[in-house]
Amino acid sequence: MRELIDTGAVFHYSDCMNKSYPQAVSFVALVFLAIMGFSSCATTIINIPEDLSPAEIIQRAQEASDRNRYAAALQYYEALLERNPDNMELVCTAEYEIAFINYKLKNYAQAREGFNALLERYNNPGMEILPDKFRILSNIVLQQIDEKENQRRLFAIFRKE
16 A cells, blocks of 8 residues: 655545645655755766866866756866876866865865865975966955854854854
8 A cells, every 4th residue: 555644644645636635745746856856966976088188177067067066077177186187287277176166065164175285285396387366266265264154153153142
């Protein structure tokens, strides 16, 4: 016997079509939407062709990020890192974008860690050749993280009172 349980009441599946049980229909719709939502959020491992150029990988990562497909974008940037460990400009690009995605996802601790690691690269000898834009942008986003965390702390203090 197929049954649906909704806050203590038991409904037979055929009752879901009966207009006298609107909460059953709502419950079925809610369950369906929840299942669809969770399945769309599942991380899927994407196949990144080996013959993609770094520019193509970055383009696909940006397209994924623009569509809020952050897990896919992260995979592209990780591939960029793995495939180009000796190209410091590409490494900086990937590290910055990974940290920035974590910032967008409000994973502030991970974002801060990523931005700080990237900024450390600029302190190493011979790294004067690194693009300034990632240093500048990292510092800006770190300031924004500080502001957001300070706002959270203040909000938490006022909630306690």
